[in-house]
Amino acid sequence: MKYQVENKFTIETLPWAEYIPLHADKLILGTFPTKVEKRRFDFFYPNKDNKFWRVLSAIAKIELSELDNSLLSMDNAVYERKKVLDKLKLGITDIGQKIYRQNNSSLDSNLFPIEYTDIFKLLDLYPNINKIILTSSSGSNSVLQWFNNYCNINGYNIKFKKNSSYPKKTILELIDKKIEVYLVYSSSGAAGKTKEELVKQYSKVINEL
Secondary structure (H helix, E strand, O other): OOOOOOOOEEEEEOOOOOEOOOOOOEEEEEOOOOOHHHEOOOOOOOEOOOOHHHHHHHHHOOOOOOOOOOHHHHHHHHHHHHHHHHHHOEEEEEOEEEEEEEOOOOOHHHEEEEEEOOHHHHHHHOOOOOEEEEOOOOOOOOHHHHHHHHHHHOOOOOOOOOOOOOOEEEEEEOOOOEEEEEEOOOOOHHHOOOHHHHHHHHHHHHHOO
C-alpha cells in the first residue's frame, strides 16, 4: 500500500554563523529564521513583523536605519545590528541548526528540528558567557523546548518554576560553571506583546548583573 504525504517539507540549514562579540557575557537564542520570502536581510530575526531588533536597539540606544531593497541597505542592516549586539555584550544564534519546514511556513509550529546548534561548544569557545536568554516558550517547537531537548541529549536538564512571572530564571549547572538561563516573552507579532513591554523585560534580563 502506498501512502500519500499531504504536507510538503523542505530541509534547511541555518544560513549564517552565530555572531558573538569577543567580550560577550550573554547569549540569546531563537528557533530558526523565517522563510526566505520574509527575510529583509541575511541575519537573525530578519522578519520586519518581529519586534526583536526594535527592542534591542531601544535598549542599546542605537537608532537603526530604514531599509530599502538594495544590497547596500541590507549589508548596512546587518552591520548596525551587530553594533547593537556589541554594545549590549550579547551574542546571538538559533538553537535549530538544521530543520524540516512544513508547507513553507514561518510559524515555529511548522518547524521540526533535525540537528541542534552545539551551544555547549559555544560556551567553551566564549568562556565569559554566563547567561543564556530564551526567546519563546509556547508549544513543542519553542526555543525553550528545543533547548531543553538539546540539554537532555547531552545529559543535562533545566526546569523553571511553574506559575512564576516573566522573565523566568533558572540555573543550568555544567561540570565547570553555572549558567543563568532566562525565559522572556517572544518578540513575534503573534505573541501580542507591545514594544514597551518587551523593552522593559529584555532590558531587565540583559542589564541584570
